[in-house]
Amino acid sequence: MERRKFLKDVLKAGVGVTAGLTVGSALSFASQGKIELPLPYVKLDPKKVADRAYDGYYEHECAYGVFNAVIGELQRKVGGPYLGIPTLMFWYGGGGAAGWGTLCGTLNAAGAIFNLTCKQKDFKAMIDTLYEWYQTTPLPTYIPCKGNWCKQPFPKGVSHSPLCHVSVQRWCKNASVYFGRPILYNSKERSERCARLSATVAAKVVEMLNDYHFGNFKPHKVKGSQKTKMDCRLCHEVTMKELS
Amino acid sequence: MERRKFLKDVLKAGVGVTAGLTVGSALSFASQGKIELPLPYVKLDPKKVADRAYDGYYEHECAYGVFNAVIGELQRKVGGPYLGIPTLMFWYGGGGAAGWGTLCGTLNAAGAIFNLTCKQKDFKAMIDTLYEWYQTTPLPTYIPCKGNWCKQPFPKGVSHSPLCHVSVQRWCKNASVYFGRPILYNSKERSERCARLSATVAAKVVEMLNDYHFGNFKPHKVKGSQKTKMDCRLCHEVTMKELS
Structure with missing residues (x-):
């Protein structure tokens, strides 16, 4: 204080x-x-940041939701060098970059946040740790305290990939089973899922940063097959023998 | 202390x-x-920006290469609001985000640049136009004026995708035929290709921005199958009937 x-x-x-x-x-x-990086970091409240990311999603999509929630809080609490960064610049990351379905916008924003706030030797390992968590954890876990959806149970999904397209499609499949009717990409349910995902990822990013800067957290690198850390079988028809 | x-x-x-x-x-x-967007844009020299992106790639990879080349020039020529943006923040975008092979870092950086410098109604169409050009054009076209490679012919490739992994692998395949020996991901040739690609994309971004702000260029939106603008067959085994 x-x-x-x-x-x-x-x-x-x-x-x-x-x-x-x-x-x-x-x-x-x-x-x-x-401007020298990393910028100074102060402890943030994951719950507060999550709420802000949830609202931010409904303003300018997922990447902005996460980026504005974390950097916006740092603008408020630290000020200084953060004030020169226009958080709206991450709007483009929505839907895997202007709807191209590539890197999930929440993860894109998180990459920039780690790049801004962690040492050069660590920010890629922070990204690895987050992306691995993202693709192996049933998400979203955030529950909003307002809106039409807050009182209803809500389905989760494991993405097995950092790609927007894969992540969304897998969730939609799960959600269709869960709701007992087809949940399509253009549905309100899918939007709500991405809003909750923005909140979930923003909270995770802040928990990681709090632990990294003020606790004992050491991020770990993910090694992957030659050049990508994704599971080859997601896109390629390959046998187990070829993968080993 | x-x-x-x-x-x-x-x-x-x-x-x-x-x-x-x-x-x-x-x-x-x-x-x-x-900070209100878009930020003011002045005409930039595509050749100068390309040279800067080429050098930037060898400092902090592809996304930084492109972002620093364009925003760095605007910091120099416009100053003001650009000076608060630490261009090093895009280092994370290298190799499709910390080596995850997702969105090509040059395209990731370009998305942020368009978001910063174009009207809200236009920046996504600028992205669409660039990504479509990227995945249908034999690249890289930039030829450096220095270094070991400048005098030698250099292979090109059409990526058919905005994904780093797909784009690199397709180029490596072409390059292996071209050089008559296997060109692997960890080769100097592949690095040089990505340096030239950074320069090529940075120049294209500036040409588009010059035409958009000072010419008659109107970016066009790309419509895609439901949610992604990529070719489904890149990852999915589907028949032509299913695609139509």
């Missing part, structure tokens, strides 16, 4: 001070377009 | 932001935490 108050006081009066003290070096620094 | 280090980190990271903006606008950013 003391640290936070100190920072707040500095920032309140500090923009002028910073500029005043270091205009020369700052201008050359700025002209090179370099 | 901790307090002092934390403040030092904040100031180190924040100095570019405060210096690049006027004190007044920086303070209003600080209070609102919002």
Whole structure:
């Protein structure tokens, strides 16, 4: 708290001070377009960030939902270098990048967040840890406290992939069994699933960051077959022999 | 000590932001935490940006290569709001996001660039136009003016997909035929291909942005089968009848 108050006081009066003290070096620094990473991280509340990601999804989709929830909280609590990052820039990540069904937007945003807030030697292992969790865990687990859906049971799915298309299709299949009727991509149920997924992933990212910065968490690297860490059989018709 | 280090980190990271903006606008950013998009765009030189992307690839991989080349040039020529964006934040996009082989990092970076610099109604169509070009064009076309490879002929490939894994594997297959020996993922030739691809995509992004902002270019939306714009047959064993 003391640290936070100190920072707040500095920032309140500090923009002028910073500029005043270091205009020369700052201008050359700025002209090179370099801001040193990682940016400072303070502990965030996963529940609060999750709620914000859920709402954010319904504003500008999944990637923005996650990015704005985490970076938005850091803008509020740390300020400084975070204030120069327009969180709306991750809108494009929605639906696996403008609907192309590639990398799940929640994971895309998470990659950028880890890149911004973790040491160079660690951010890829943070990504590995998150993506592996994502593709092996029944999701979404977040339950909203408002809206039409909060009181109803809601289906989960294991994606087996970081790809939007695969993740969504697997969930829709599960959800169709769960609801006893076809749940299509363009349904409200699928949107709600992606809103809850945004909240779930945002909370997980913050839990990982809290543990990494203030606990003993060590991220682990995922090794994969030659170049991709995904299961080859997702796309390729291959025998077990070929995979081994 | 901790307090002092934390403040030092904040100031180190924040100095570019405060210096690049006027004190007044920086303070209003600080209070609102919002930067309006799109950011102002000025005409850039595709060749210059391509050279920068080529070099950037060998520093921090493909997504950084493209993002830093375009946004770095805008930081230099426009300054202002661009100075608060740490271009290194796109390092994670390399190899389809930390090597996961999903969305090609050059396309990931391009998505963020269009999101930052084009109107809300247009940035997804800009992405569609770029991704469609990417997956149907023999790439890379950029030829570096330095290094071991500049004087030698260099193979191209059509990716048929925005996915890193698919794009790289198809190129490796072509390159193996071209060179008459197996070109593997971990080869220098593959790295050089991705460096040239970063340069090629960065130049294309700038050509599109120049035409969009200062010419008559209208981006077009790509419609796809229900939810993804990729060719289903890339991953699914399906008949033509099922696709129609």
